[in-house]
Amino acid sequence: MILSPDIKIKTERITLQPVNDSYIDDIVEHFTEEVTQYMPFNPQGDRQEIITFVNESQKTLLQNTDLVMAVLDSKGTFVGCCGIHNITEESIELGLWLKKSAQGKGLGTEIIKTLIEFSESNLTFNYILYPVDEENTASRKIPEKLGFKLTKKYRKYKNPPTDLSILEYRKYYS
Numbered sequence: 664m665i666l667s668p669d670i671k672i673k674t675e676r677i678t679l680q681p682v683n684d685s686y687i688d689d690i691v692e693h694f695t696e697e698v699t700q701y702m703p704f705n706p707q708g709d710r711q712e713i714i715t716f717v718n719e720s721q722k723t724l725l726q727n728t729d730l731v732m733a734v735l736d737s738k739g740t741f742v743g744c745c746g747i748h749n750i751t752e753e754s755i756e757l758g759l760w761l762k763k764s765a766q767g768k769g770l771g772t773e774i775i776k777t778l779i780e781f782s783e784s785n786l787t788f789n790y791i792l793y794p795v796d797e798e799n800t801a802s803r804k805i806p807e808k809l810g811f812k813l814t815k816k817y818r819k820y821k822n823p824p825t826d827l828s829i830l831e832y833r834k835y836y837s
Contacts, residue, residue: 701796
C-alpha cells in the first residue's frame with residue numbers, strides 16, 4: 664500500500680488522520696512532561712520542535728515508512744497522536760500518546776486495535792512491535808489484552824538521570 668495524506672480511519676468514537684500543520688498548537692499544548700513520563704521524549708513546549716516533528720511525519724509518510732496520525736474524538740476534538748512506525752516487510756511498530764484528559768477511557772486500546780486492523784488489511788509484515796515502559800501499567804494492559812506476547816526487555820535513554828525499562832511486546836503472523 665502507498666500511504667497517503669488523505670487516509671482517514673474512523674470508529675464510533677475516534678477518527679485517525681495524518682498529522683498536519685493544523686495540529687501543531689494542540690500537540691504543543693498537550694505533549695507535556697506528564698504525558699511523556701514513560702516515553703523517550705523530553706518536551707519543552709517548543710513550537711519549532713513540534714513543527715519539525717510534523718514536517719518529519721509528513722516526509723516519512725511520503726517515504727512510506729511511517730504513518731503518524733492525530734487522534735480526534737467523535738466531536739472532532741484533538742485527543743492525541745498515534746502511529747505505525749518503521750514500516751518494513753519484516754515488522755511494524757505501533758505507538759500512541761493521549762492528552763491527560765483523554766486517558767483512562769479505553770481509547771488507547773481502541774486506537775491500537777484500529778491500527779492493527781488497518782495494518783492487517785493494508786500492509787505486509789511478519790510481526791507487530793509494541794514497546795512500553797515497564798512502569799506504565801495502563802499502557803502495558805493494551806498489548807496484553809490484544810494477544811501480544813512479551814519478547815524482550817531493554818533500557819532506553821530518556822534524559823541524563825532517567826533510563827526507561829522497556830518491555831517489547833510482539834504479535835506474530837505466519
